[in-house]
Amino acid sequence: MAVIETKQLVKTYGKVTVVKGIDLSVEKGEIFGFLGRNGAGKSTFINMLTGIILPTSGSFSLLGAGGPNDEVKKRIGVMPDYTSFPESMTAMSYLKFLSEVSGKKASKEECLTVLQKVGLEADAHKKIAKYSFGMKKKLGIAQAIIHDPELIFLDEPTSGIDAESVVHVHQLIRELHQQGKTLFMTSHNLDEVEKLCSRIAIMKEGRIVKMGSMDELRSFYQTRIVVKIKHGNIPESEETRLLQWLEGAGEELERMDNRLQITVGQEKKIAEIIRAFNQCKVDVYRVEVEEPTLEEIFLDERNQHGG
Incomplete structure (x- = not known):
């Protein structure tokens, strides 16, 4: 069941459109991460969903009910701006x-x-x-969870708190998730989102430019996979053939003693390389694959869109 559903949600202030037609669906039980720089429109988007401001156009529903809806507000938890406490x-x-x-x-x-x-x-x-x-x-x-809500919005939950408290908050988020609650969180801490969230949306200039699980985002951006292999001795009779094949299999081939590094464009190339070693009677002891972090993906997205 979709706990959050938005259709072409737009927010305009005067001549400036801050949120530019967002379609989004968040399923029950997800920890959904919402990433973007300051000014990307993240807080405006959350403020529409939580009833603080009204959309200019488009529609949304929370927990199956069309919004804004006062009854539904009792079933959601919102972490407020820290300046609003009595x-x-x-x-x-x-x-x-x-x-x-x-x-x-x-x-x-x-x-x-x-x-x-x-x-x-x-x-x-x-x-x-x-x-x-x-x-x-x-x-x-604490304010967001005191009434035991089903859906919780956390806006930058760990920015400005010490490292020990960050661990504490992460633990709490996982506990809430285990209780079956749905969490929607914005964060600048990319490492945090990578650790906690099942799916992630990257927002830039009022639009969602990419969305998916960590693996989906990685596979989309992963045009360069660095493969490091530790291997046994290569028989002299096979060495030239194997090295020629490797040069055709990838780029930036580097060799040092019984170690080798190569950059490939597709994951399936890794299986082909291991098979080639086996055919040449060379033992493979270890294979390490370097994948892009969420930070690299996010920065790449910013670069691609002139950020």
């Missing part, structure tokens, strides 16, 4: 208040459990005015 309240009183507003009143114990999950249990009774930037980020995540 500073005179404590984290505990704020979460209790929010849970009451959502219609799923949380007990003191439940509020404390959620604060514990985000690493704020020691500061539960401290006024939000005294919270650091990182603490407010964590409180934002």
Whole structure:
């Protein structure tokens, strides 16, 4: 079932179109990563889905109901902008208040459990005015999950927090996923998205320029696969034939003792190379393949589109 569905979603401010006709479908139980530089339109897109702003044109549905829909809002969790907290309240009183507003009143114990999950249990009774930037980020995540929502929007959940807290937040995201919740997260941290997300969309200048699983994105961009092979001795009678064949199989062939590196254009070439070694009675001890990281894919996308 599609938990998020958008059809030609557009947002225009005056003469500037910030979101340019997005078609997107996110399935139940996914951790969906939304990547893009500042100004790409990510936050505007989320703000339309969560009812903060209205689309200029197009349509969307959340959890099967056409949006914007006030009933559905009770079933979604949104991590807010950190500047929007009531500073005179404590984290505990704020979460209790929010849970009451959502219609799923949380007990003191439940509020404390959620604060514990985000690493704020020691500061539960401290006024939000005294919270650091990182603490407010964590409180934002607590706010998004206090009413046990089915769909959770996390906008840059780990930017500006320390490394230990990042591990904490990643653990929490995985826990929420295991509970069957759907998570939609934006991030600048490409490594984080690669670790956590089942599918990824790359947004540039208001449009989604590429979307798919990590493997799909890799295979789309992977025109250069670097293969490193550690092998046994090559019989003299086979050496010339094997090296000539290898030169035709790929590019940038490098040899050093019983190691070899070659760049190929397709994954199936790796199988052909191993077969050629076997035919020449050469043992293959180790094969290492260098794949592009999400960062390389993302940067490549920016370069291709003049970013």
